[in-house]
Amino acid sequence: MLFDVDGVLLDSVSAHRRIWNAWADLRGLHTESVWRQTFGRRPEDTVRDVAPHLDPAAEREVLNGLMRREGDAFPPMEGARPLLRALRPEVWAIVTSGSRLPVHERFERAGLPLPKVQVYGEDVLHAKPHPDAYQLAATRLRIAANRCVVVEDAPAGIAAGKAAGCTVIAVTSTHKATQLPGADAYVSSLAELRDRLSPLTSGGPFTEDTSTPSA
Structure with missing residues (x-):
């Protein structure tokens, strides 16, 4: 199995939705378009697809910071x-x-x-x-x-x-x-x-x- x-x-859906919405807002991206690309994928891969002009490794650190705010969610x-x-x-x-x-x-x-x-x-x-x-x-x-x-x-x-x-x-x-x-x-x-x-x-x-x- x-x-x-x-x-x-x-x-984790609610917490991840808050994280990705916050990140999309920070980067001026359409939240729904970003959200649809997140399921089952590494954050870096999502970033490459929705924001190819950004550095995936750097954005992963931003996302990690947003995730830490979620605590026990x-x-x-x-x-x-x-x-x-x-x-x-x-x-x-x-x-x-x-x-x-x-x-x-x-x-x-x-x-x-x-x-x-x-x-x-x-x-x-x-x-x-x-x-x-x-x-x-x-x-x-x-x-x-x-x-x-x-x-x-x-x-x-x-x-x-x-x-x-x-x-x-x-x-x-x-x-x-x-x-x-x-x-x-x-x-x-x-x-x-x-x-x-x-x-x-x-x-x-x-x-x-x-x-x-x-x-």
Whole structure:
């Protein structure tokens, strides 16, 4: 199991929206246009796309400063704690475009366990939507990518998981199902996801959803 973090395990959408809106205002950019480019991606990659005239590394420092103001505004998603605690430690990893230190701090505050295998945006040359991060996580777990299930909430992450050869489950926490094409299954919550992951928790088959996604 390869989990994205923001929007999947941590409820970070509101805080990230405030951060990106503040940054867009500082740089005189259209907030909605910027926001649409942020999901599942490294901040530097978003900056390159929305403001190619700016230095991505310098702007990352500005964004980090805005993020520090948010403090504890990153609670766990409903159902995250029981789901992760039910999984065997050797069968899951986190794969995020975020950075190691902030994720560690937020998981500690949220009371979420950290797996042994963790892949961050700085660990790969090409972040999501490229497959590198998910391929690296599979390698570190010593499991073939085609035997891994990716849990994502964003188009870039779904594209990355599919390109890596994984099965992808989309959680409709930040996007409607119709905005997440390409996933192999769709769930509305982590509680529903836990039911589907019974082979890794309490036993029973994983049932793939082949129905047409609803809005």
